[in-house]
Amino acid sequence: MSLFKKKAAIGVSLLLVLSLLAAACGDDAEEAPATTAAAAVTTTAAPATTAAPAEEDPAPADDDMADEEMPAEEDDMADDDMMEEDPDAPKRGGDLVFARHRDNTTLDPGAAVETDTIYVLDHIFETLFATSADGASVDPWLASGSEVSEDGKSWTVTLREGVEFSNGQPMTSADVKWSIQRAIDEAAFGFLLSAIESIETPDDMTVVFNTSFPWAPFLADLSVWAAAIMPADYAGMSAEEFFENPIGTGPFLFDEWVPGEYIRLVRNDNYWQEGKPYVDSVTWTQVPDDNTRVLQLEGGQAHIVQNVPLNVLDSLNEKDGINATTFPATTVYWVSFNTTIEPFNDRHVRRAIAHAIDQDAIANAALFGHGGPACSVISPAVPFHDPDTPCLESNMDLARAELAQSSVPDGFAAEYLVGDQSPNLPIVEIIQGQLAPLGIDITIRTIDPGQFYSTIFVFDYEIAFTGWTMDIPDPDQKISFMFDPELGGGDSYSTGYDNPDMIELVRAGQTTFADADRAKIYADIQALNAEEVPFIPLVVLDAPFAWSDSVKGLWVNPVGKRHLEDVWLDE
Amino acid sequence: MTAVSRSASPKAARGRRSFSLMIGAGLLGVIVVLAILAPWITPHDPLAHNLDSILAPPSSDYLLGTDHLGRDVWTRLLYAARLDLLIGVGAVITPFVTGTLLGAVAGYYGGRIDLAVSAATDMLFAFPYYVLIIALVFSLGPGIPSIFIAMAIVAWVSYARIVRGEVLSARGQQYVMAAKTLGYSDLRIIVRHILPNVITQPVTYAMSDIVVIIVGVVTLSYLGLGVPPPTPDWGSMIASGQSYLTTQWQLSTIPGIAVVIVGLSFSLIGDGLTHRLRPE
Numbered sequence: 001m002s003l004f005k006k007k008a009a010i011g012v013s014l015l016l017v018l019s020l021l022a023a024a025c026g027d028d029a030e031e032a033p034a035t036t037a038a039a040a041v042t043t044t045a046a047p048a049t050t051a052a053p054a055e056e057d058p059a060p061a062d063d064d065m066a067d068e069e070m071p072a073e074e075d076d077m078a079d080d081d082m083m084e085e086d087p088d089a090p091k092r093g094g095d096l097v098f099a100r101h102r103d104n105t106t107l108d109p110g111a112a113v114e115t116d117t118i119y120v121l122d123h124i125f126e127t128l129f130a131t132s133a134d135g136a137s138v139d140p141w142l143a144s145g146s147e148v149s150e151d152g153k154s155w156t157v158t159l160r161e162g163v164e165f166s167n168g169q170p171m172t173s174a175d176v177k178w179s180i181q182r183a184i185d186e187a188a189f190g191f192l193l194s195a196i197e198s199i200e201t202p203d204d205m206t207v208v209f210n211t212s213f214p215w216a217p218f219l220a221d222l223s224v225w226a227a228a229i230m231p232a233d234y235a236g237m238s239a240e241e242f243f244e245n246p247i248g249t250g251p252f253l254f255d256e257w258v259p260g261e262y263i264r265l266v267r268n269d270n271y272w273q274e275g276k277p278y279v280d281s282v283t284w285t286q287v288p289d290d291n292t293r294v295l296q297l298e299g300g301q302a303h304i305v306q307n308v309p310l311n312v313l314d315s316l317n318e319k320d321g322i323n324a325t326t327f328p329a330t331t332v333y334w335v336s337f338n339t340t341i342e343p344f345n346d347r348h349v350r351r352a353i354a355h356a357i358d359q360d361a362i363a364n365a366a367l368f369g370h371g372g373p374a375c376s377v378i379s380p381a382v383p384f385h386d387p388d389t390p391c392l393e394s395n396m397d398l399a400r401a402e403l404a405q406s407s408v409p410d411g412f413a414a415e416y417l418v419g420d421q422s423p424n425l426p427i428v429e430i431i432q433g434q435l436a437p438l439g440i441d442i443t444i445r446t447i448d449p450g451q452f453y454s455t456i457f458v459f460d461y462e463i464a465f466t467g468w469t470m471d472i473p474d475p476d477q478k479i480s481f482m483f484d485p486e487l488g489g490g491d492s493y494s495t496g497y498d499n500p501d502m503i504e505l506v507r508a509g510q511t512t513f514a515d516a517d518r519a520k521i522y523a524d525i526q527a528l529n530a531e532e533v534p535f536i537p538l539v540v541l542d543a544p545f546a547w548s549d550s551v552k553g554l555w556v557n558p559v560g561k562r563h564l565e566d567v568w569l570d571e
Numbered sequence: 572m573t574a575v576s577r578s579a580s581p582k583a584a585r586g587r588r589s590f591s592l593m594i595g596a597g598l599l600g601v602i603v604v605l606a607i608l609a610p611w612i613t614p615h616d617p618l619a620h621n622l623d624s625i626l627a628p629p630s631s632d633y634l635l636g637t638d639h640l641g642r643d644v645w646t647r648l649l650y651a652a653r654l655d656l657l658i659g660v661g662a663v664i665t666p667f668v669t670g671t672l673l674g675a676v677a678g679y680y681g682g683r684i685d686l687a688v689s690a691a692t693d694m695l696f697a698f699p700y701y702v703l704i705i706a707l708v709f710s711l712g713p714g715i716p717s718i719f720i721a722m723a724i725v726a727w728v729s730y731a732r733i734v735r736g737e738v739l740s741a742r743g744q745q746y747v748m749a750a751k752t753l754g755y756s757d758l759r760i761i762v763r764h765i766l767p768n769v770i771t772q773p774v775t776y777a778m779s780d781i782v783v784i785i786v787g788v789v790t791l792s793y794l795g796l797g798v799p800p801p802t803p804d805w806g807s808m809i810a811s812g813q814s815y816l817t818t819q820w821q822l823s824t825i826p827g828i829a830v831v832i833v834g835l836s837f838s839l840i841g842d843g844l845t846h847r848l849r850p851e
Contacts, residue, residue: 291816309814311626311639365622365640420795422814426639429800433620433640445713446795 094569096279099293099302101421102449103286104263107254108243109228110187113453115469118225119562120284123265125228125248128157129219131473135330135381135558138223138473142171142249152214152513159205163272165231167247173201178232187226191489192477216513220474251277251565260286278568290422294546297322303551308544309422310368321549326370326542327556330379333467335536338459340496348406350533354392355399356434363539366426370544374537376526377482378475381558384522391530396437403438411439417461418444419452424465427538456494466493470559475522480506482535497534592843598836606652615643617650617803626819638822639811647803648829654798655805658718659785663777665723670730671773675761678738692728700725704787713796718788726780730773737769771848778841782834789830805830
């Protein structure tokens, strides 16, 4: 008996040893492909040039949208009987379901920093001015007009008549003064309004803002979500109580939030735009998986889905009952560096990386024709974008020459932090391949999108995949956030980049009123970034959406505002 | 049918078990040979991007098509087999050795040593296996070394428990008594006399443990905690193909099938061995 066992044991040990040998052989051979890969990747650096779709003028699409909207607004007064007779007239009712990859993080516009949180809050709270349909300027929203004094330091804003909060209380200048002061004092993006020195309220419908110096982007800054108008003193509640059940002037009221699942808003019957909103409720569901969101749309569980994978967008549009397309957007993605640590404080290192990255190849492989290569940190859809920004050429020889002048001529190892959502990871993988020939060994560290910003805000990274989608139609918001470490509110977007020349330009851009002069200043800023590259622009991207045929009147303006008060359901 | 085979002679049952051993070994053999020969039988580089032919359908040039960076899926599949099998077999060794030794010592001496080892195994058994592995890898930082450490910390308990039980019963047997009487040292008795008689149990268990570890590695890589890109691994292949599931289903499905086949072959081997080695 025991002899048999012994034999078997030897047999089994042999098997184990054999498989180990096999594994060991594998280990040696494993290293070979790594080096050949490095050589092979250089061939992909040859620029594959095709037209950049993002260069197309976004205006026509927006004009179409705006035209569709106009009749809807004029039909506001039509009664229910008339609506049923006219198939094109908006129908009231229905519960709209909007699926997205991320959940809200807060209901407080002061605390909100992520676009997906902001886009929901936009429907509860509103601002004095709002971005126009073409994304180029602001229109009066809760305001009816404004006037600036000759010295450019005093803005008189008249409020819109007949605006009530969802609790029935009329909006007055006292509410505006309190809300803007709260934003300056408490909001994460309150720095945008920091030029305001004092706020006066000569009467119930007039607010006068005095700024400490002439402030060009003032009206655009008033359109930022953080400047949301709320009832003064939280309508007598504590801040905690108020944001459990927030009161705003928006088209919808907060109803229910189950974190990680959905957030539901219901119609505000007191809304100042007569007849709107059309739908009874909007439910934003959190569906992290890209394919599941699309399947939910096809299965009828969702009406609108965002962040549609770019590779399925065109084939999805072919399907019956589904529309899938991109809306022009202001999104630019870039490589950003933690310039407070070595070797990224060395501009030669950053420039070498910029030379090694081939934006055309990235745009072609990762965006499936729904975006294009980027050169400037300011998207073409944003005012003062300079198409002639002198960007560093994609050229491996120049990259090697640049790295040779740096503190790490033979390369280095670095960690690349990326939020795990489409289309980020493939872009980072391509860059990993493009940097390998320089001896730069990139380890990709993926992180949950919800944790991404909290990680980079504490500088817990070396290289990161970040970007920006505009919230207001003026470049100052992001330019000061990216380049002014003192007043910009974000340590130069968590890069720690601190350049006195750049800061001077940023502040000149804020205090210069003439558009031609501002264009020159912002061109200088874009050129200086292209030379110093604390941010290496990669691609510009339109916003991919898909929605069922039953959804009417959907449009998304270039700063991402959804305006779901204009949407109605034909079910 | 089942009733008939149940009542059939032990010899027939053993034949059937040999059959599963043969199938398992055969399947695994093919995969191991393919993995070893990967550099010679695949026409492409597993890491080289080819951005001009991304997401290409299967063709004579690309047997299973290309992924989102234009890399050949067939090539990556085989290179991934090398790595995942290596980790699976490699990561089983430390827990096998430590578990077996600790179990033998605990079973042989009993008393306080046994109490300490048993308390440690009970404690680790109280946590769900994968939860513990994922938590450990997450706190150690993603990567292959972390996987080895996490497996070493967690997986030894099963071996210890199996061997301890076997040694407990062997301790009272005549051959051990005889060795003691002859004045052999404890070390010699455990290593030379007891372990060879009880080792088959942990060895057969190791076969199923390899499956658990490979699935664990694939799961961790799928979650972004395992093998870092661009190194090919079935888990990261499944994860990166997921975005293209509706159009290029093979990107995620084929590596998934590979995991199933490897798991099946190890299970068949373990199953066959268990019955082959069972005393009659």
